[in-house]
Amino acid sequence: MAKPTPLSGFPELLPEQRFVEQQVVDTLREVFELHGFAGIETRAVEPMDQLLRKGDTSKEVYVLRRLQETDAGTDAGLGLHFDLTVPFARFVLENAGKLEFPFRRYQVQKAWRGERPQDGRYREFTQADIDIVGKDELPFHHDVEVTRVMVDALSRLEFLPPFRLQVNNRKLIQGFYTGIGAPDPAEVMRLVDKLDKLPADTVRGMLVEEAGLSAEQADRCLELATIRSADDSFVDRVRALGVEDPLLEEGLAELAALVRGCAGLTGEKVSIEADLSIARGLDYYTGTVFETRLQGSESLGSICSGGRYDALASDGRTTYPGVGISLGVSRVLVPLLNRGALVADRKVPSVVLVALTSEETRGESDAIATALRTNGVPCEVAATAQKFGKQIRYAERRGIPYVWFTGDAPGEHQVKDIRTGEQVAADPATWTPPTDDLRPKVVSSTDQEQQ
Amino acid sequence: MAKPTPLSGFPELLPEQRFVEQQVVDTLREVFELHGFAGIETRAVEPMDQLLRKGDTSKEVYVLRRLQETDAGTDAGLGLHFDLTVPFARFVLENAGKLEFPFRRYQVQKAWRGERPQDGRYREFTQADIDIVGKDELPFHHDVEVTRVMVDALSRLEFLPPFRLQVNNRKLIQGFYTGIGAPDPAEVMRLVDKLDKLPADTVRGMLVEEAGLSAEQADRCLELATIRSADDSFVDRVRALGVEDPLLEEGLAELAALVRGCAGLTGEKVSIEADLSIARGLDYYTGTVFETRLQGSESLGSICSGGRYDALASDGRTTYPGVGISLGVSRVLVPLLNRGALVADRKVPSVVLVALTSEETRGESDAIATALRTNGVPCEVAATAQKFGKQIRYAERRGIPYVWFTGDAPGEHQVKDIRTGEQVAADPATWTPPTDDLRPKVVSSTDQEQQ
Structure with a gap:
């Protein structure tokens, strides 16, 4: 056998690198368990119809076939999961009768996407997810809890660069867009989410042409997106824009409570800020949304994201709301390991x-x-x-x-x-x-x- | 979404069951690291030509395809690994220049086989492997070492039933078959390996018809296979059969050294015995071979197997001999968890x-x-x-x-x-x-x- 070459998008680590990853995973697990989160693993495969429910990701899925499969056997229609949220939602529905709610779980596993590999984006990668799921209802204080847990965990990853957690609330922005009279608040949200990739002027033009806003409405949306604060002072700045809407008020109250609830935990290692430009585009979040930047690796984009789903899962009779965050372990570590910025001393x-x-x-x-x-x-x-x-x-x-x-x-x-x-x-x-x-x-x- | 149902062959655990599995994996890892074994993980996929080198397992492989793949893209020809040995051999060749030999590694990961699911046999399962690999040569004492490590690890799994490790040596049986004049010792080995599934009389018939032995030669092969001992007394019993062959002598010396080398470590929890019926059929072992039975779960077959490969990997210029054992974590645990024999108290x-x-x-x-x-x-x-x-x-x-x-x-x-x-x-x-x-x-x- 000739010397094999690496497969692009499937990173592997040498022992002295794997040790670093193992230590990160151990620390995450220790913190998650200190907060009462139970570890689970789900199978690597899901039925394709489950994986394709979010139509947009269909191109990324790896489909399985048994080599000797001649008919449409039992494995036809299985694919590798591309995240840990879809399998977790299915796990909750499948086992609801055996779980105690609110159910806190962490899950550290590989996921697969057939994307074009690039720095921080791999075809096989490890995610570390925490979620809290309720039955029928899940009080807002769990949004604060899940944020505190991830802040605690990231704070203990001493050898990593500082993290900046950015939080927003969909109710806040959706209420604001409704309050200014936007005909399609969801479309506004989708376009505002492009601000991290496109210039503000371009987004302004799209808001007018694609979301049907007036130039003045578009300006106010962009003005809202410029608001950032490390404390709850963003509330006054939003109020100063003079928009009134009940959903906006609810969002402001939640986001302020979240920022205040994490105040004692942040510091040089992990900072948190309300950032009203964060929208998480197409995902099905209904309240709190998170993104996270790693200092010195901003080009990777968000390395730890999540938010509140009012319906993480539903079987028609019962709805399971959830709130969670997912840390891209490979996305954070593999670029640092590859350029030798982190290694074990043995x-x-x-x-x-x-x-x-x-x-x-x-x-x-x-x-x-x-x-x-x-x-x-x-x-x-x-x-x-x-x-x-x-x-x-x-x-x-x-x-x-x-x-x-x-x-x-x-x-x-x-x-x-x-x-x-x-x-x-x-x-x-x-x-x-x-x-x-x-x-x-x-x-x-x-x-x-x-x- | 209607309530999902489990996928046959893809077991999943509730939190109170996953805790048991996690504790087993933690204990294994702790013991492996105490013995200086470094943890690695390999990617889940290998090129199909690698996976199909052992022709016999081809039917078990899951082939991958990207859903949107229209041409023979870069991922064409990838499959999920069906064990951890094939990927490890490839990892050693790929990274030989960056590894220190003898290289001790442990690896706890999932593997996939498209087999028909049954008790203890799953389509997705977790294996825990330890191997020691040398460059060009690997002294025999590493066979003893790897056995001692696994005996130490199994001994600490306190809540599991007792384990019985059965060891043999291919040199011993091959030398014996040569010594009695068998025309095709490898074929004899393949047939003797069927003794755990077929009656001795049936195997005797096959030895005569398929391996070209005389009735008397067949009897002596079967007599050899009845020899078992917890100490090195098997040596005298083999000698009493009056067969002489240099390879047989080498095998006797190695097997006796292995049994003596583990003597101080065994006890009620883990016993070890020389069992001269163990052959490990088609696998490419060249010396020591292992199988392991779990008390009360004998119907599962061997739950921890392995042996010595004189050429675990080779790139044509350099050969990497190895010796290792693989514990079927899912095979041991999932049946016990499913029938409620093991559970965590929280x-x-x-x-x-x-x-x-x-x-x-x-x-x-x-x-x-x-x-x-x-x-x-x-x-x-x-x-x-x-x-x-x-x-x-x-x-x-x-x-x-x-x-x-x-x-x-x-x-x-x-x-x-x-x-x-x-x-x-x-x-x-x-x-x-x-x-x-x-x-x-x-x-x-x-x-x-x-x-």
Whole structure:
């Protein structure tokens, strides 16, 4: 077999990169569980009719076929899920009788889209979603809760650049458009959503031509979209535009409550702002909407998005409203890993290499390794009984910080920190490394520059 | 949307079942890392020509196609991987220049096969693989190592039934077949492998008719296959059959070393035995072979299999020998979960429900929850300010053991263990539950019967 080449759009990580991703996923999971969110996984496949309900994404779906399938077998009409929301909505309907509502779940899984690959956009990628789903109703305070959870989680991803969470509320903007007399508020929302890609003047022209607004109405919509604030001062600025509408008032109250509810949690690492230009175009959100930018990676677009669905799922009799956020784990990490901005300081989990004096005494080295593992110290025994200098270089190449030398008697064991050269006597039954050395550490390029 | 129904062969778990699976995966990962194995993930797809190299599995492959694909685009010829060995071999070749050998990796991922679903056999399933791969050579002691790692891992899955690991060595049986003068030892191996499905008499007939053995040769092959021992006493029993062959000697020495090397690790939870009937039929093993039975689930067949490949991968210039074992996580767990033999004692990670006095004081309850989380205590705040009796039942339905009642002053907080009714004063800044309560526990049906 010739040397294989990577498949475009299907990123894979080396062990020292995968460790970074694993640490992100572990941190997310820990925070989600601290907030009472239960982990689930859904199958990778859904019936095509489910996947195509949002008509716009049809081109992205991977369809499955069994190689030996000759008829329209049971698998005909299955495709790989392109997000975790469609499968979750189906899971809730399918298992509603066995779930307790409000149901808080997190889900970290791969999804697939047949899009043209580009930086941050992959054909296979990992998403981390949190959602809270109610039965028939879901009070607004859960919108605040889900935001607080994601802010808490992102705050703990210490080695990543700062995040800026942008929130808005569809009721606010839809009420505003209704209040100024827009004939089709949904169309206005769709066009205003283009402001991050098109110049304001172009959008203004579209608002007049495609949404039937007067020039003055279009200007007010654009003026609303310029409003940003890190606190609830946006309320006064919207009021100053002099538009009145009950839905607008409801949206203002919700968005203000959300920004206030997160005030104590934000800081340098994660900031939050009301940004009245955020609309989330075609998605079926009905209230709160989120987008998130990663500092230094703004070209990736939103890396963590979501919002409130008044009908995440419905079986005709019961409706399940939900609110959730989805973090694009691959979208955030893979570009940083690919350009070497993040890497672990080891290629292996081992913190100790147990040196080998001769192949005949491998059993003794194994026994030391077993003793270390009993105390939770990851370690490995040297592969061959080379000269100790070579065994030390074996450890160095892998980033293993300690080498253990077996003594002839228990008191004669020595452990060497190969970074400093310091070598001390140690007992395998009790020795543990400093906590800081126990697991591989993530090194960001900023750290490396400081060294 | 009507209520969806499950897809046969694509099992999904409720939160209280997923917790069990997650705990198994966490334990496996912890043990693998203690032994210095690095975690990787490979993409879900491989080129079809790679997947079809083992011709026999072709019927099981799921082929992908982009829905809007009109030509033979870049994705034509991709399929979902049906195991983790094929992708790992490709990963090693693709990244050989960036890996350190011997390369120890673990990989816990889903795989897909379009087989007819049955108990323990699914179309989507999770595998946990460990492998050690060398460059050009891989000393035999790594066969012992990989077995020890899996024995260590299985030993820590406390809530699962006992495991019986059966080991053999292809050199041993191939050398034996050569030694008795079999014209086609590989064909003998393929037929002997049928002993777990067919009666010995039937296999004897096939050995004569299909492998060209004399009746006496066939009898000796079957006699070899009856030999089992938990220690290295099988060596004498094989020698007593009076067959001489250099490959047989090599196999005997390796298998004896493997059984002796694991002796200290086995016990009631995991037993190991040399079982000379194990051949692993069509797979490309060249030395050590493993199978594993789960007590009480013998009908599932082997739930953890593997062995030594002298050429796991090769690019023509360099050959990468490997030895590994693959645990069928879904095959072991899903039948036990489906019949209720295993379940977690909570539907949520929360150990505390913080009660809510009124919607107006939600901020105070949130502050208590934040304080508890700072100390690593998973918790959630009540969804609505119902009567406390209803809030306690809310906790009971989810299996949350503690309910926290907010006091008017810091000293007045109370926490109630709703299992015992005991209620004590507590400080949210310092209170933690007993360690045993911190995470949901796995309850096996044996435990339940004892209650």
